[in-house]
Amino acid sequence: MAKSGKGSKIVVWALVGGLVAGLGGFGVTNFGSSLGNVGSVGKTPIPVDAYARALRGELDALSAQMGTTVSFADAAQMGIEQRALGQVVVGATLDNETGRIGVSVGDKSVAEQIMDIPAFKGTSGKFDRETYKFALDRAGLNESEFEDQLRRESARTFLQGAVAGAVKPSQDYINTLLTYIGQQRDVTYIVLNTKDMPTDQPLPTDAQVEAFYQEHIADFTLPERKAITYIEMTPSMLADSVEVDQAMLQQAYDDNKDKYYTPERRLVERLVYPDAETAAAAKTRLDAGEVTFEELAKERGLELADLDLGDVSLDDLDSAGETVFAAAADTVVGPLDSNFGPALFRVNAVLPEQVTTFEEAEPELREEFAIDRARRVIEQKAEELNDMLAAGATLEELASETEAKVGTIEYYDGLTSDIAGYPEFRDIAGALSNEDFPEIHQLNDGGIFAARVDGTLEPTPRPLDEVRDEVVLAWQTAEMQALLRAEAETVKAALEANNMATLDAYTIETAQHVGRGQMLPNTPAVLNAHIFEMEQDAIDLVDGEEKIAIVRLDGVSDPDMESEEVVQMRGFLEQQAASQTAEALFQAYLTALRDDAGVQLNQTAMNAVKAQFQ
Template identity: 45%
Template sequence: MAARSGTSRIFVWILLGLLIVGLAGFGATNLTGTVRTVGQVGDQDIAAEDYARALQNELNALTRQRGAAVTFQEAREAGVDQRVLARLILQAALDDEAARLGISVGDAVVARQLAEISAFQGPDGELDREAYRFALENAGLTEAEFEADLRAETTRGILQGAVRAATPAPEPYVETLTEFVGERRSFTWARLGPEALETPVPAPSDAELRAFYEENTDRFMRPETKRITYTWLTPEMIIDEVEVDEAALRDLYEDRAAQYRQPERRLVERLAYPDEAAARAARQAIEAGESSFEAEVEARDLSLSDVDLGDATRRDLGEAADPVFAAGTGAVVGPLPSSLGPALYRVNGRLVAQETTFEEAEPELRDELAADRARRVIANQAESFDDLLAGGATLEELADETDMRLGEIDWHSGMSEGIAAYEAFREAARAVTLDDFPEIEALDGGVFALRLDEVVPPAPAPFEEVAGRATLLWEERETRARLTDQAEEIATGLRAGRSFAGAGLEDATEVEGVTRDGFVEGLSRAALETVFEMERGDVRIVADGASVAILRLDAVAAPDPQAEDIADLRAQIAQQGAAGLADDLLEAYVRDVQSRAGVTLDQAAINAVHANFQ
């Protein structure tokens, strides 16, 4: 039953995937001619249509993942075609083995699987034949094809389940891993930082610094760089040339009257009651100090956010406006009328009337309208820019003949200055090749075009450019080396039985019972891993940036088999080990099936399928 349920879920997603991404795209890859199969495993054919459909599904999935169209060539470079073919070969091998063993499922099982697929169900939850036919028609499948696939997938599931079943992880494997992962260690550690040096590290000489640079050029590498020429035009570049008439400015000002003319307001909370008597009693209790507004709110199973009206105008408050506006900050007034019945109002603040005159708002409005019109001007010109490029104009000529501005950039991933601050440019720069021709592309209200002139491979940055960083790294290395020498003297005493305090490390930290995947504040991951490489009583020194850590292992404790967390860990390891073993067993079985049945591929047919995607 579990196998059947899993299969139905698989086919729901397969079907929905076909419906959502189309296999409208698959219609464009329909095969013609005599190409029927791309290969064979034993007596099972691998249909060309199945291969094409699987390729199309992968392309659609990659397109959704990237958010942009993926070409078939890009998919091939990523190995998609090989993965799809390998999957179909595996399925065919299992189908051939199932046929040899006489394993299959009957019509009743297939019918039950169909009825469980929600995409085919009517309002009553039963199989709707019309919905079934319509969905398959849109997916480019016949009922016979879909049901044959469903039967084959269910059969494969039964065969795989039989191979994977009853493969528990070996007990020694589980015990060994449980002891390894669950082991706890206690240790003492202290950090020596630059402040612990008896004398500070002197500045390096030029010769020392240059020698350090030459020895570590891999730490000063420039990334691969694309030398790009571009032209661009943004609204900000032409905004001063755009004319905005005063009538349009005044119309926009009036449209935003509520923003620029704000009446006097109050920050108010309102607590409504079922009748005036209840409201009056609450008000009297508050005035007598027997209650508070907060307590009254809580007594009605409300929170302050439930009764908060925010900033309210006289119009918002209606008949309650005059008393509320006359009250001081913190006052509770009422009972007063409200849309919810008699209510108490608490005034939390006074906001005076504010008015921004047209003259005060004009610069802001002018910038907004000018930017909007500049964007429209650029949008109207974009086609003419593209026509010039299509006619053979270079980017340099485009900049000479239009308002577009010419620029150059040595671009690499991680840049975010200038035009590289725009994601659209960065995407185009990542994708451009030496064979591409410039074309106009959108740029956040503007446009740009680019041309790749040269790809500069990774290379060390000049010494003069990285001298400052080289100095910092040299000082860090020298500091760490001197601290290590100092720490070795301390470690010698610790190994001889001296305490951390006796070695002058009063701030040493004792850590109790940490596991391999634990966390110790202030200690690097590399230092914690070192703790689990040590023997009891060992003392180690671990570098950490410009500091060093001195570690002493005090105790090693095996995991407690009775502890709940260890029992859970053991169960998890057993489960994961069994799953891994089952996967390996199934992989070996499939390889054996393929070897016995024989795999034949028709490269000409495969190429014919690929040709439909070009």
């Protein structure tokens, strides 16, 4: 018989949380015996109530995670049925095995666990039978059911601990991980950039362009494409043809005056003093030319940035506003009251008011109203067009009979020109096949489209005349990279010969104790990974985007296994490795038990349980 301990207490808390606190008031039905069981593992049945509780627990957990009540239909789409079924099958598998080998928990252990649960204690702080019964009633359980479930859970935990509780990782494995994580590198490196190379590159000859084009033909080849015919109708296409009421434009202008009027603003600095007398004395010295505004700020221990209020309106300055806004630019006024005490205000600039008249705003307003009305027109036409397609009309016929425009496109993944600039079109076009009939789909600007695949086009090289500029740019880039690599090879040879005098023109960098994953500034992104693959004293070239690094590995240092940081890391790795190994071992054990015992499921009973949630 298993003894009560820490592991079993964890099970008790999980059980109480799931059965008592989690179920109270949530309407889990006691299905009784009419439905039988939802299945069995070996000789152990899976009661319908257990499956219902598992479903409810998953549904409540998902709702808590989403921050809103999730319907069962939506939750089912997220896999709660499979998770709930997995829970009860695992539980039955363990129950079947504990029953087979005779693992059990005695009445005394169960009683001790129940009496130790705070949810079952009364006002005196001790176990109270009435409180116990009330909590179970709220969960739809009786004492024997709860205690039987508690007994089974404790036996399951005992079995799990016996199988995987004593797993310890190999220290050789842990040491290997620590060495990998904590090892450091010392390097010397030089970085060459294409921006440092001569920029007056000659243009390639026609022969060089042709040769480069042929050698890199794959870079200038269109992939397999779908030949697509489509129609589209967008608000901008209809905007010029829809009528806009002039009175509505005027009303929109009047309702949004703030958008078309910006009051005068000023760029202002504020220097606050502890009292009006001190501020007035400072202003007198300033007016007499004895001191500058900047010097006054320094006397107060402030920088000009501390005084800057930015651009402010008259209302922003409260009682000081009238005086400040009456002052000219580059003048100082005050002392004036402020929220922080008497202050001097310097006006650095005057930003005049800005007024957009109705006549100036009308074109923009008209376009907004026309686009909005066009969206509504398209929304009304969408169903009509879909009906025409369903009746057998072609895209070409729709284009001839409506405002829709017809077009063609050779579509491939990554194309974003023309109508493929719409993500909605790309989604549909990517999934479209020859067998699909055109349907009306929405665009994100309120437009609509329909598309038809006419055929598949094999990969085709783009004509040289069409891509000549791209070929020339690619040739120049390749030439620049070749020059960069040639120079890098020269630098590498000098490093290998330890001929440092020839490297005076280059910036030689050194870095000590470089950890794995630590990026060195202005180096290729792959440099760190590369130096951890190098041998001691090796010198390599590491390519990056528009740069090459010449790097020498000067030293390798293993981590100090006695350091506090490494000792902490060892504990973490041991715990993680033990947990992962134990989990894998237990999962393998569960699979073997389940396969050996056999699983039977009653789909009718499961459907009846799920129906209660819908």
